[in-house]
Amino acid sequence: MKDEYMIYKLSDSIKSTSHIDNELFVKHNVKRGLRNEDHSGVLVGLTKIGDVVGYERMPEGGLKAIPGKLVYRGINIEDLVKGIEKENRYGFEETAFLLLSGFLPDKDELETFTRLLNQSMPLEQKTTMNILDLEGHNIMNILARSVLEMYTFDPNPDDTSRDNLMRQSIELIAKFPTIIAYAYNILRHSQQGRSLHIRHPKENLSIAENFLFMLKGPQYTQSEARILDLALMLHADHGGGNNSTFTVRVTSSSGTDTYSSIAAGIGSLKGPLHGGANLRVIDMFHHLQEVISDWTDKDEIDAYLTKMLRKEGYNKSGKIYGIGHAVYTISDPRALLLKEWARNLAKEKGLDKEFAFLELIEERAIETFMKFKGNQVKKRVCANVDFYSGFVYEMIGLPKEVYTPLFAMSRITGWTAHRIEELNFDSKRIIRPAYKNVSEDAPFIPLDKR
Structure with missing residues (x-):
């Protein structure tokens, strides 16, 4: 009971020690949530990767609402989707190439890149076995732990050269579908008592098709695979200011390894106000x-x-x-x-x-x-x-347990692109905003007089 009372006492103290009057935020001009008073985001960086547009600033001040635009490397998402749809093919792999490189691939480049992704989809045997042991109720946690484990199998995990960052990015984009599919099948087996299926990815399938195959076998239609491919394209990036991408950029600015940074992004995306x-x-x-x-x-x-x-x-x-x-x-x-x-x-x-x-x-x-x-x-x-x-x-026919992991499976393309950009600025600087202390001075009281 003494231990429980101590936890209660510490918890109860939060009501006063963590409370800050809203007036103080106004007084000190604090941009809560890095938002301006007009709800636009505070400008904290520059990027060439993507843009999210929902309004335009008026010369006389204020914002004017306009139809939304999402831009990947200067290309309107609607043009990208409609162009690929017109050619009746899958587009997530091409979207990943565009975000990572900054340009659209030609036919040979796309085929080579797609083959490279497919060859990278299988997991290390130890990783597969460890996923079998990572029983849990939340696939996002299993995904984060699996990403951190990839560090141990990487011959150059801390190398932040451009070549190594690109290699790591391709590995992560390729392996996320496999990890998520395997993690769900383990969860399904351990929590629901269902049969355990571990299906190996096929090199002749798109990422969308492979994910459906690994998750539930060949029982999927081309319509299902195509709309999943579309969803992956649409979620691939959303500018540098969304919570998880900003998390990746903040951690990357410290110089940490790719796997630690991406695991942090997963933790951010898991939050119900973001990915759920x-x-x-x-x-x-x-x-x-x-x-x-x-x-x-x-x-x-x-x-x-x-x-x-x-x-x-x-x-x-x-x-x-x-x-x-x-x-x-x-x-x-x-x-x-x-x-x-x-x-x-x-x-x-x-x-x-x-x-x-x-x-x-x-x-x-x-x-x-x-x-x-x-x-x-x-x-x-x-x-x-x-x-x-x-x-x-x-x-x-996807289970709810994979809805948020699917978001991560797509957004890993944007995360890695933003990490590469953050680490390749001419003038590197750790991201460190300021917090103003508003507590009052307090004297130290000897232990026997408290």
């Missing part, structure tokens, strides 16, 4: 399917969404998950592209009514939110990519 949003959306969607009796009744939908915003419905958080984004205002280009493909897959799966309901929720959620918030909200909101990604993954 689509899980919340799909759970909310299933709840709405149960509580809304008429899926076409706008008034009934509006009434319940308002109830949610009042913290009276669903999980009483006051949030409509999948609505709103830190940068995008009028539209999230990723959501628009994924929604277009999701509509076709829903038709193929006989889920037209469910898709129509989800689409109507998107429409009514935006209107209800803007009406409910009124003058409190400073910018327009839109559906973000998470609003549709969970529904897509469910249609493909």
